[in-house]
Amino acid sequence: MSCFKKGLSLSAALLAGALLLTACGGAPASSASSVPASSVASSEAAEQPEEPAMKYTQTPTVPTETYKEEADFADFLSKAEPGLVIPGLAENLIPQGMDQCDETGILYISGYYTTDGKSSAILAVDTATGELTAEYLLLNAGGTPFDGHVGGVAVSEDTLYVSGQKQNGLYTICAIPLKDLPAEGSHEVKLEQTIPVPVSPSFLSCSHGYLWVGNFYHPGADYPLSDGMKYTTASADGEDYGCYIMGYDLSKGSLSVADGDDYAQPDVVLVGPNKIQGVVVGEDDTVTLSQSYGRKNNASLLHYSLALGETLDTMLTVQGRDVPGYILDSKRLKESVTAMPMTEALADAKDGGIYVLFESGAIHYANGTFRTDHVWKIKF
Structure with a gap:
């Protein structure tokens, strides 16, 4: 003091x-x-130079909560409750990724613009107060605006990972040391460290001691297989799955690409159904997926039973080598909860709940149905 x-x-x-x-x-x-x-x-x-004013606010954008009386969402509304207002919505930011720092309780939310050339951003919200405390405007290493989709955010003990863009034909994630992210105020942050990964990094999560990197697969809407995983996997549901969630054991140290490899090689792979937007692997031997597509289509939260280390479902080939694999299909499904449209990232909360991010509150989706401008928290 x-x-x-x-x-x-x-x-x-x-x-x-x-x-x-x-x-x-x-x-x-x-x-x-x-x-x-x-x-x-x-x-x-x-x-003393003046600190730049905060660009983003937590201004609500949904005047009428039309989902409240909708029977489809009764189960979700009985298990979940709205929390903090999603920042950046009134400033036209479209929220995508989310994860919480266990030590500080800060929830980091990423977002992008539909206009090229505008910096994507990561916004920091204190879960204890629900208030926006800091914003980070993303720049490329050369100082130009980074306008990537930033579909995922994951926070380990000392690093924040965010979805990157393709470099030299390879998908990447970016690593930012947490010490480089001030707790308060508005800051520009350069993305200087990139790590190639086998799949398009549509969503990320740090949970159960692993960094998870997964792709959004929906071939009917022109979201194809990723370049590093050009095959599908049969499921118990009769569908061929093409969503691959790479798991990197963080106890082995920081991510790196071995000599002769194109990508960081995963330690385990989860195989999921189409249209996955987020994942959390729980300490209670469960996996929860966020499944959604479209501003007027109901979303689903899929809750599976899975203990990492149990008998494998399959072996999957990544960079010509076998990797342990688990298939998230009806054999493992414990519960499916229908939620309002446009669920995005998931993040594990300290009390055992799961934070659920929605993008429907973005002004870009003002004509969507059953919109919400809050981060929700659900307990299964």
């Missing part, structure tokens, strides 16, 4: 003490030290 009041410099405090001694019969102050402390503080404050 500081010994001085916030906003008062050390030199001003010492000067004020000297003046106090004079008033009490102490040593006389020299003419050079007889300048009022307020003048010194004002002069020093004037020399």
Whole structure:
């Protein structure tokens, strides 16, 4: 704890003490030290550059919550509750990724613009207060605006990962040291460290000690297989799955690409159904997926039973090598909950719940149905 009041410099405090001694019969102050402390503080404050004003707000964008009386969502509404207002909606940002820092309780939410050349952003919200505390405007390493889709955000003990863009024909994720993200204010952040991955990084998560990187697969809407996983996997439901969620064991250290490889090689792969937008792997031997597509189509939260390390469902080929695989299909499904349209990322909460991000509150989707401008939290 500081010994001085916030906003008062050390030199001003010492000067004020000297003046106090004079008033009490102490040593006389020299003419050079007889300048009022307020003048010194004002002069020093004037020399400090002004911090840029925050660009984003938490302004609600959904005036009428039409989902409340909808029977389709009764189960979701009985298990979930709305929380903080999603930041950036009124400024036309479209939310995508989300994860929480376990140590600080800060929830990081990423978003992008439909207009090329505008910096995508990551916004930090304190879950204890529900208030926006910081914003990070993303730049390429060269200082130009980074306008990627930023579909996923994942937070480990010391690093924030965010979905990157293709580089030299390879999908990438970007790594930002948490120490480079100030807790408050508006800041520009360069994405200088990129890591190639086998799948299009549509969503990310740090959960159960792993970094998870998954692709959105929906061939009927022109979302094809990823370049590094050009095959489908049969499921118990009679469907061929093409969503592959790469799992990287963070206890083995930071992600890297081995000599001779194109991508960071995963330790395990989860295979999921079409239209997946988010994932959380729970400490309670469960996996939850966010499944949605379209501003007027109901979403689903799919809750599976899976203990990492149990008997494998299959082996999957990644970069010519076998990787342990688990298939998230009806054999493992415990529960499916219908939610309002446009669920996006999921993040595990400290109390065992799961945060659910929606993008329907974005102004871009003002003509959607059953919109919401809150982050929700559900408990299964």
